[in-house]
Amino acid sequence: MRSRRPPHLLPLLLLGLTLLAVPAHAQAGFVHLPPAHVGDLQAAAQARPELQILPFDAATAWLQTRFQQPRNLQPIHPTDLQTLHQGGTAAQSLDIVLVADGFTASERDAFFTAAAVTCDALLQWSPYAEYASLFNVYALFYPSPQSGASHPSQGVYVDNAFGTTFDYGGVERLAVADDAKVLDAVGQAAPDYDIAVVVVNDPAYGGSGGAVPVVSMAPDAIAILRHELGHNLAHLADEYDAAYPGYPAGDGEPNVASLAHLEPLKWHAWVKPETPIPTLEAQATSLYTPVGAYEGARYQSVGMFRPAPNCLMRSLDMAFCPVCQEALIVAIQKSTSMLRSRLPGPGPIVTCTLGQCPTFTVQTAPIATLQLQWLRDGHEVATGDSWSPGMDDVGDHTLTLRVHDATDAVLSDPGNALVEEAIWNLHVDATEPPPDPAVRALDCGSCSEDVVATPAPAQVSTASGCQAGTAGGSSWPALLALAAWALRRRSA
């Protein structure tokens, strides 16, 4: 992650629970609930006839005591942390750890297979797919004494490592884990992680969002994870209009606007002049167009607006609408680095004689929409991934390599999250330098260690391609070492 936060802060930003709809695809998928409103969950669910309400008093009491029990997790073996997908170093990437729950020791291989399937299904979905090279995904195995997850409404209680259970709050498909234990375990095994996700060994459809998203083994459950990461990464709001009593008021998320904030719309860059605001669903030309302001979002059917007729933040079988997609891309870019290495590396003034100057070279993440521009004292002198000084470059200059993600999926980037720069101070002599050791002639073959920092390139996956067991637990220390290099590089 580019702007390193305290290890557990990101997940905690979105503490909440998720209420799953039944059937999953017929209605808006789920409601995001802050933990303080767990008591309201039942009321919210009863307000929605499509939800299946189960008797749960005894189950809830059981869960509360269960989560207070100390659990002795076995020390993990190095091979219990495997790399599924490696886009770059930890410092350059968003690091997601898929954690096993409900897999016994004999089901270890099944977990890594399931984690790879989950990873693939996530990174094949836009916009995660286009930016897969900015993600690392790991699988962390902890054996559970028993297989599966609890279903208290059915009288099924499973002794698994992280206490994952369905029926939370009386909602059958709401599967939650013991967040604190998961975060503690992941923090020990993979301290540089950004998001921990529990993959629970249960075929029932279910999951949840919040600090630690949970996803079951049901094939369609991957949509829950895609949706929940919209909350975790981009702070997207749910676009459901089903009532949620007690939910805090506001429209601070990038994909919702209250009646008072329709002019100007925060996503106005996407709205064509001919699109009326508010926009009626009858005026929709497709599932996601035109972008406008459609009433019904953030658990309110009136007075709260969403950008598009539909969206994955509204219905689980949809794609992300353009505004949510933009917010996700900006959020991903803000937390990662497109620039992978630079030559010469950060250091003092690069001094050289014309004809003997180094070729300035950068490596970038394999993102299709990147544009590279070389600027000498603010003026473009070249494009592409390398540049060499010429006759016009004699003297003192500031050389800037600017990487810009020119994707047309982002129309508004006020924080320049999609731009990165590498800067060198350059002095070019026209003639042979005097025999002064203070003046160093550099070329790529004689670059000194403090000037040239060329890391061992991380294994880069150009497609999502998740595969368990490719690097083993030993990859994590290597990533940390590279992260240290990257931090030094970024400070230059």
Ligand SMILES: [Zn+2]
């Ligand atoms: Zn949306």
